[in-house]
Amino acid sequence: MKWITAIVLAFASCAFAADRPNIIWLVSEDNNPYLGCYGDKLARTPTLDSLAKDGILYEHCHTMPVCAPSRFSIISGMYPASCGPANQMRAQGKIPSWLHGFPKFLRDVGYFTSNNAKTDYNSPISIPEIWDECGKKAHWRHRKPGQPFFAVFNCEITHESCLHPERMKNDGVPRITNPKDVRIPAYQPDTPEFRKDRAYYYDCMAKMDSFEANLIQQLKDDGVYEDTIIFYYGDNGGILPRSKRFLYDTGTHVPLIIHFPKKYQNLAPAQPGARVDGAVSFLDFAPTVMSLAGIQPKDYMEGYALAGPFKKEHGKYIYAARDRMDGTLDMCRTVKDEKFCYIKNYNPHLPYGIWEQYQFRTASYQAWQRLHDEGKLTGLPAKFFEPKPAEELYDTPNDPDEVHNLADDPKYKNNLDRMRAALREWLLRIHDNGFLPESSPQQGYDTTRDFAKYPLEKILDVADLAIARDEKNLAQLETALDGDHEGLRYWAAMGCVMLAEKAAPAAEKLKTHLHDSSPGVSLACAESLCHIGSAGIALPVIEDALKNGQGEVQTQAANILEHLGEIARPALPVMKAVLDGGGKNGKRAERYPLEMLNHAVDLLEKKVVKQRV
16 A cells, blocks of 8 residues: 555655746856846846846846856855855855755755756755766656746856956957947046957857856757746956956845746736846745745745745845955955845955955956056055955945945944844844954854853953954953953954054964964964064964964965064965965865965065055
8 A cells, every 4th residue: 555655655756747838047157247237238138138028127136246156155055154154255154953955845846956057055055965966967858748847047157257358368258348438437547458348348248148048948949938937146256357256246246037838927026028026036936936836935045036936025134244265364344224224344454455366366356456456546446456345335326436435424224233233133143253263163053042151242242342443442452362252362362453553552462372172262362463563473373374274264364464474474484385386276265374374474475565544
């Protein structure tokens, strides 16, 4: 009887599955809405414009500013900063044991799932569990007859690397856009390099549109177009300077179009051709796909189903975060609504244009750096190499380039307070792990759920004191340096780093934590001591971390040495020895600390020393 029951259940599952829509994701990498349907007059994107004409276009879709954390939020339905280092670029987020990639739930009800081909989910999400096929040959065509499918296709034509000069030489992209016709944003210098890169990017977008056209034609050729809900979106912000990796709209605002065939218009949230103004995010993708497939989204998912029977109204705000990008340390958080963008910079002593190896391979970034080094930048473009303010507030509809910071304008105080409070509420709600050093053993979802063990509210208060960069806060920072939690001590030490020479009265307290049990705290204390005349005892601590520390510790040490400039010169022999023995041909993530270290050595050997502001 058991085998009869199993056959009946299997038949019932297949019959139910046959009534479910196919769902396909057409994903283009690294692009903002440079599309005709979004009003861009230079765009040549007829396929996607047509898809939007008959589909639903989302005006305000946002994501994390770089790929791996974005993919974590997509596959999990959770914020990456809630799961340990998942918000760092290429890390292994420490996820709870019950977390599954959402395609598993589609497989459970009979879907064939295929992914072509990115899988950098920044976590140990099980690939075999969620995908029937995963790789460059994965395709819906390999499913069983009549089986519904969920298929993902990633198009790399617009990836950041397309602007690397060596790739541009032989890429087969027709050069059509005239550099004279592009608009240079107010924050960029108007140079031939910037115009050429921007024009070329439009040409890549046009080629990407043809790629998507081919996939849509395959749906039609296979007779499944009228059975398939099509998503098109960009996986994170654009690749032109001050976009990808940054929390401005250029780094987080992406196109999103969802096309519903007539058969499934009942699942759509609006009529064909509608444009949705409300803010949405990548956290919404997992619950939306599950809802379209008739599956109740999981309670732990932090987004909202945008369509289908389990549709929910989206919240007022969307959030994003930036932490380590490859080998470069920085930390910023943002909250946005339909009008305002609020950014909080937790390393305001560092410039916007902090060096990052992969980013600075493009000609426009290199031109920007060269003009800065030659002292030829003025006005808004010059600000890129200046320290950041602790807070930024932009009226984005009226200031699309986000260059007029309203944070200190009394007329916008109520808006500032509202957005500031919304950000803090979010940080606490998700138990943001970014306030721990990446090397902390407490990093992870399970280990940070208990505020008694992870006193985040107190840590946020100390972090606020730190980023104020006000010497009046030094006494409170000294007190926090003796705190019983690593996070308290880390932000107290970072506050001293940000005060630079003004932290001199705290020298003795910093020395007591120079060998703190936390490597992150120890290194932050060492960095601060280097700025107040105690490099003799501090540099050996940094050198030891560089030689013997794990990857995260090495990365922090390398960043410190790069920031120290001439102060780091006595450590040059150790720096070169580590580079000589480093895994230059290892995995990319293993090279990150070496990339920053190599840049620090390069600056010293060329005697081009960064000036601390």
